[in-house]
Amino acid sequence: MTPLPTLRQLQFFMSLVRRESFSKAAEECFVSQSTLSSAIKEMETLLDQRLVDRSTRTFALTPSGEEVATRAPAILAATEDLARAASGRRPLEGAFHLGVIPTIAPFILPRAAVRLHNAYPKLELFLREDLTAALADRLAAGLIDAALLAFPYDLPGIEIIEIGDDPFWFACDADHAFAKRRKLAKEDLGECDLLLLEDGHCLREHAIDACDLSERGGKASFDGTSLFTLAQMTRSGLGATLLPEMAIKQGLAKSVGLVAIPFTKPAPSRKIGVAWRKGSGRGEEAKAIADVIKEIFATSK
Amino acid sequence: MTPLPTLRQLQFFMSLVRRESFSKAAEECFVSQSTLSSAIKEMETLLDQRLVDRSTRTFALTPSGEEVATRAPAILAATEDLARAASGRRPLEGAFHLGVIPTIAPFILPRAAVRLHNAYPKLELFLREDLTAALADRLAAGLIDAALLAFPYDLPGIEIIEIGDDPFWFACDADHAFAKRRKLAKEDLGECDLLLLEDGHCLREHAIDACDLSERGGKASFDGTSLFTLAQMTRSGLGATLLPEMAIKQGLAKSVGLVAIPFTKPAPSRKIGVAWRKGSGRGEEAKAIADVIKEIFATSK
DNA sequence: TTTTTGTAATCGAATTTATCGATCGAATTT
DNA sequence: AAATTCGATCGATAAATTCGATTACAAAAA
Numbered sequence: 074m075t076p077l078p079t080l081r082q083l084q085f086f087m088s089l090v091r092r093e094s095f096s097k098a099a100e101e102c103f104v105s106q107s108t109l110s111s112a113i114k115e116m117e118t119l120l121d122q123r124l125v126d127r128s129t130r131t132f133a134l135t136p137s138g139e140e141v142a143t144r145a146p147a148i149l150a151a152t153e154d155l156a157r158a159a160s161g162r163r164p165l166e167g168a169f170h171l172g173v174i175p176t177i178a179p180f181i182l183p184r185a186a187v188r189l190h191n192a193y194p195k196l197e198l199f200l201r202e203d204l205t206a207a208l209a210d211r212l213a214a215g216l217i218d219a220a221l222l223a224f225p226y227d228l229p230g231i232e233i234i235e236i237g238d239d240p241f242w243f244a245c246d247a248d249h250a251f252a253k254r255r256k257l258a259k260e261d262l263g264e265c266d267l268l269l270l271e272d273g274h275c276l277r278e279h280a281i282d283a284c285d286l287s288e289r290g291g292k293a294s295f296d297g298t299s300l301f302t303l304a305q306m307t308r309s310g311l312g313a314t315l316l317p318e319m320a321i322k323q324g325l326a327k328s329v330g331l332v333a334i335p336f337t338k339p340a341p342s343r344k345i346g347v348a349w350r351k352g353s354g355r356g357e358e359a360k361a362i363a364d365v366i367k368e369i370f371a372t373s374k
Numbered sequence: 375m376t377p378l379p380t381l382r383q384l385q386f387f388m389s390l391v392r393r394e395s396f397s398k399a400a401e402e403c404f405v406s407q408s409t410l411s412s413a414i415k416e417m418e419t420l421l422d423q424r425l426v427d428r429s430t431r432t433f434a435l436t437p438s439g440e441e442v443a444t445r446a447p448a449i450l451a452a453t454e455d456l457a458r459a460a461s462g463r464r465p466l467e468g469a470f471h472l473g474v475i476p477t478i479a480p481f482i483l484p485r486a487a488v489r490l491h492n493a494y495p496k497l498e499l500f501l502r503e504d505l506t507a508a509l510a511d512r513l514a515a516g517l518i519d520a521a522l523l524a525f526p527y528d529l530p531g532i533e534i535i536e537i538g539d540d541p542f543w544f545a546c547d548a549d550h551a552f553a554k555r556r557k558l559a560k561e562d563l564g565e566c567d568l569l570l571l572e573d574g575h576c577l578r579e580h581a582i583d584a585c586d587l588s589e590r591g592g593k594a595s596f597d598g599t600s601l602f603t604l605a606q607m608t609r610s611g612l613g614a615t616l617l618p619e620m621a622i623k624q625g626l627a628k629s630v631g632l633v634a635i636p637f638t639k640p641a642p643s644r645k646i647g648v649a650w651r652k653g654s655g656r657g658e659e660a661k662a663i664a665d666v667i668k669e670i671f672a673t674s675k
Numbered sequence: 676t677t678t679t680t681g682t683a684a685t686c687g688a689a690t691t692t693a694t695c696g697a698t699c700g701a702a703t704t705t
Numbered sequence: 706a707a708a709t710t711c712g713a714t715c716g717a718t719a720a721a722t723t724c725g726a727t728t729a730c731a732a733a734a735a
Contacts, residue, residue, distance in 0.1 A: 080378055095682070096682065106684095107684080108722075108724070110683060111684085119457075120457060122460055127683075127684095137460040140460045145456065149378075152379065153376050155441070155442060155449065156421060159439075159442045160421040364376070368376075395711080396712055405694075405695090407711090407712075408695065408696080408712090409694055411712060680732085682729100682731085684727100685729090687726095688723105689724085690722080693720070694717105694719075696715105696717095697714100698715080699712105699713080699714075699715095700711105700712095700714100701710100702709100702710085702712105703710075704707100704708080704710090
């Protein structure tokens with residue numbers, strides 16, 4: 074039988090791939106750098122192949138490394154699903170209606186739907202994409218069981234479990250004055266016009282609040298209706314915009330040819346979480362679903 | 375993050391499921407019974423669920439145990455494929471023509487094809503099902519690169535790597551005189567008529583040789599053309615037959631309502647292996663393919 | 676150039692974990 | 706009742722993992 078790498082090694086490796094740094098990955102995995110370093114090395118010995126190219130300054134995987142990076146996530150996900158399915162096993166059967174806002178849905182849901190099905194085969198997931206306000210109404214009316222939203226957002230009578238922090242990135246055309254910058258401070262934004270989503274999208278408010286922007290008039294709020302059209306419009310030279318990291322990491326900026334620039338810490342951000350109506354009896358299920366989404370969110374950084 | 379069971383634990387568990395015995399499984403895994411026992415226990419603690427029902431005398435899995443037993447093989451297979459794909463990585467690209475005999479093909483190939491594709495995505499596998507003699511000719515002519523055959527079989531100029539031992543089982547209708555027996559010795563066979571595959575199938579020769587049967591005349595060689603029809607005919611009260619274990623384990627006897635009875639050790643058996651033409655240059659690839667098939671063969675016992 | 680900084684490899688000690696053999700108790704079989 | 710089989714458990718021992726400290730190296734800054 075072929076000797077197998079450890080799941081732990083695969084976790085370390087995937088963290089390494091994500092963070093592109095041994096020490097950062099070690100931090101993420103709550104182990105010392107030496108531990109992670111030797112774990113990777115041992116895996117390389119086992120497979121008899123280099124996985125990471127240490128010769129160049131920039132982080133790079135070898136072909137074998139790419140191979141592992143491609144396959145490992147499915148293995149880890151399947152094992153997590155196994156653990157979930159075999160353990161405590163909340164009900165999580167039958168219909169569950171989940172609302173999601175448009176600035177999250179396309180970047181999380183495709184993978185989440187698969188994972189949820191694997192973890193809870195008997196779960197029938199119904200999805201509804203809508204703005205926060207509309208989802209809150211539906212939540213209150215009991216039309217949906219839970220909602221994947223961005224915060225802060227005042228929602229009385231609602232319980233929330235946090236998924237994580239989603240920082241904003243600055244995105245602009247290659248011709249833009251900031252295009253060559255490696256980092257930006259939010260104070261820099263005072264100088265330039267920004268395209269934002271039309272009113273009603275919480276992303277707009279969150280961006281304005283987080284970056285201390287005033288509600289400035291003028292073309293600054295040209296108003297796109299989705300992050301894809303927004304990115305497209307920005308590309309057409311209409312200015313710059315702010316995009317959530319989860320969209321960046323899914324390749325939104327790259328796919329339309331935009332330059333994406335992170336902010337200096339503390340980076341402005343919105344919070345992502347799952348909400349449900351207090352006393353709806355669906356809290357446990359919502360938490361279980363949040364757990365799966367949290368996994369996906371964490372591993373797509 | 376959910377704590378994960380170890381691959382090792384999953385391996386132990388699957389071995390336990392296969393062997394239906396802690397000590398047998400421990401033996402198979404080359405560890406002591408106490409080691410395996412505590413590994414299973416630890417996994418149960420981790421998942422906070424019993425996986426094996428120890429209350430009854432007969433081996434039984436709990437629902438959670440079934441869940442794990444269903445999911446674990448895919449995880450282990452995927453990890454093995456990862457290791458194979460990332461390591462040494464022989465060519466194994468492009469076309470590869472593999473011959474398989476009819477008494478093996480249906481019980482191994484479905485899974486083998488999937489695994490081979492995962493392990494070697496660039497491999498294009500072409501299959502040909504035929505009798506040993508025909509495959510040997512094709513091998514010699516270079517029309518196929520390797521063949522999955524049963525042995526012994528005299529094949530000059532051919533190299534072989536062994537996959538494993540495939541014991542014969544006695545299979546009969548519930549009305550048969552032997553139907554209630556738990557075990558049989560091959561000497562018992564002298565008394566009864568046996569249905570065998572028609573001439574040309576090596577399985578026929580192997581069964582006769584292994585069980586010290588003479589070429590008796592009469593209805594004893596009614597002659598089926600495939601194991602499925604053979605099993606069907608046996609079910610129709612035409613007698614009893616000998617089936618290879620790989621077919622039994624795939625449920626062939628059960629699916630047609632036959633009683634399957636193992637032989638006392640040393641059980642009569644045929645050997646399974648992969649053959650290729652000496653000097654064909656395809657030896658390494660054949661070995662790699664044999665490795666994958668070996669996995670499947672071992673885990674389907 | 677030299678210094679500084681960030682990054683990864685390495686070493687040795689301490690700890691944790693895994694493994695084994697022996698033994699025990701419960702359930703079956705003889 | 707005695708013998709057998711099977712799995713759980715215990716304590717000693719061997720093996721591994723882990724960490725912190727240190728070293729080595731390369732790029733960036735002075």
